[in-house]
Amino acid sequence: MPLSQRWTLTRYLIEERRRFPNASGDLNALILDISLACKAIGRIVSFGVLGDSLAPEVTAAGGAVNVQGEVQKPLDVLSNEIFLRMNEWNGHLAGMASEEMETPHQIPGNYPRGKYLLTFDPLDGSSNIDVNVSVGSIFSILRAPQAVLDSGREVTVDDFLQPGTEQVAAGYAIYGPVTMLVLTVGNGVVGFTLNHNLGEFVLTHPNLRVPADTHEFAINSSNSRFWEPPVKRYVDECLAGKTGPRGRDFNMRWIASMVAEAHRILMRGGVFMYPRDTKDPSKSGRLRLLYEANPIGFVMEQAGGRASTGRQPVLGVKPSSLHQRIGLVFGSKNEVERIERYHHEPAEREPCNPLFAERSLFRD
Numbered sequence: 258m259p260l261s262q263r264w265t266l267t268r269y270l271i272e273e274r275r276r277f278p279n280a281s282g283d284l285n286a287l288i289l290d291i292s293l294a295c296k297a298i299g300r301i302v303s304f305g306v307l308g309d310s311l312a313p314e315v316t317a318a319g320g321a322v323n324v325q326g327e328v329q330k331p332l333d334v335l336s337n338e339i340f341l342r343m344n345e346w347n348g349h350l351a352g353m354a355s356e357e358m359e360t361p362h363q364i365p366g367n368y369p370r371g372k373y374l375l376t377f378d379p380l381d382g383s384s385n386i387d388v389n390v391s392v393g394s395i396f397s398i399l400r401a402p403q404a405v406l407d408s409g410r411e412v413t414v415d416d417f418l419q420p421g422t423e424q425v426a427a428g429y430a431i432y433g434p435v436t437m438l439v440l441t442v443g444n445g446v447v448g449f450t451l452n453h454n455l456g457e458f459v460l461t462h463p464n465l466r467v468p469a470d471t472h473e474f475a476i477n478s479s480n481s482r483f484w485e486p487p488v489k490r491y492v493d494e495c496l497a498g499k500t501g502p503r504g505r506d507f508n509m510r511w512i513a514s515m516v517a518e519a520h521r522i523l524m525r526g527g528v529f530m531y532p533r534d535t536k537d538p539s540k541s542g543r544l545r546l547l548y549e550a551n552p553i554g555f556v557m558e559q560a561g562g563r564a565s566t567g568r569q570p571v572l573g574v575k576p577s578s579l580h581q582r583i584g585l586v587f588g589s590k591n592e593v594e595r596i597e598r599y600h601h602e603p604a605e606r607e608p609c610n611p612l613f614a615e616r617s618l619f620r621d
């Protein structure tokens with residue numbers, strides 16, 4: 258299709274707004290500012306180590322330990338700054354929360370509070386930066402509580418503790434061979450590709466749908482000895498392939514960059530698992546609910562897929578803290594439902610079928 262016939266992100270948002278004649282346009286403006294932050298981050302990421310001379314702060318920053326107990330890469334810190342600076346003055350936000358900040362970021366100045374809250378993972382999969390594998394940024398937009406708008410008070414952690422079903426919009430940018438922005442405003446999922454000549458995100462994937470069935474799963478199998486029995490059972494059955502109860506062969510992938518896994522699943526189906534396990538009893542999963550699981554979950558559900566903790570829809574979980582971790586399973590609906598079923602079935606099938614335990618690559 259010629260470029261002239263494709264919508265830009267701006268045009269898409271204008272057309273979306275026509276569906277709501279009374280809308281103020283604030284949400285559109287906020288999404289455009291987020292897209293600008295993503296363009297800026299994507300550009301810096303694409304320079305790799307050559308970026309040092311363009312942005313000296315890339316080398317100067319980082320090395321600190323964030324609230325997750327993880328060492329921040331310089332690009333984690335810089336991407337976080339870009340999100341903050343691109344969004345704090347636009348007037349549409351009451352506050353922001355990020356993987357890289359322990360407490361919510363207050364909007365400076367005494368202006369009336371904006372209507373929305375933004376949570377984000379500024380750079381997802383950042384352990385992959387040094388090896389030139391796709392990384393991304395994940396974002397989620399919530400409504401600010403009425404009490405914040407009425408009083409003009411600063412935002413608190415509690416204001417952000419809303420279940421994923423309350424998200425107004427969510428999405429991610431992926432910085433790979435091509436830079437893409439994937440977005441849902443609760444009306445399906447659309448994908449835009451960055452046209453570097455125009456500096457514009459152009460609508461290239463107008464209706465992304467996750468196939469209900471798949472033959473591909475993704476899990477970090479180095480954690481297999483910590484998995485709970487339902488997860489072990491599911492993976493063992495996949496590995497047993499044609500000779501097992503599933504009667505067909507499966508393929509496995511693990512990129513260690515959730516954004517890249519989510520993108521693959523949106524493009525061709527699959528199931529992703531970072532389930533709750535017994536590795537560290539103080540953590541109920543690896544991924545963070547508010548700025549990883551919920552936005553990716555919203556995208557998946559809007560694309561006809563499913564997102565779950567393994568036991569219940571992840572979007573239904575009422576968060577208990579800003580940086581809460583959670584088990585996460587998402588992707589092709591029939592597979593996610595199967596994994597949920599295994600979690601709900603009585604434990605008599607456990608431990609997993611000895612036939613598969615015998616053959617399993619991942620047995621204890």
Ligand SMILES: O=P(O)(O)OC[C@H]1O[C@](O)(COP(=O)(O)O)[C@@H](O)[C@@H]1O
Pocket residue numbers: 356378380381382383384477513514515516531543
């Ligand atoms: O190293 P592991 O245990 O495989 O974990 C990989 C997971 O961690 C993450 O990198 C966490 O995100 P951050 O890079 O934003 O901390 C996910 O993208 C990915 O799925």
Ligand SMILES: [Mg+2]
Pocket residue numbers: 378380381382515549
């Ligand atoms: Mg992440």
Ligand SMILES: [Mg+2]
Pocket residue numbers: 333356378379380381382383
């Ligand atoms: Mg991150």
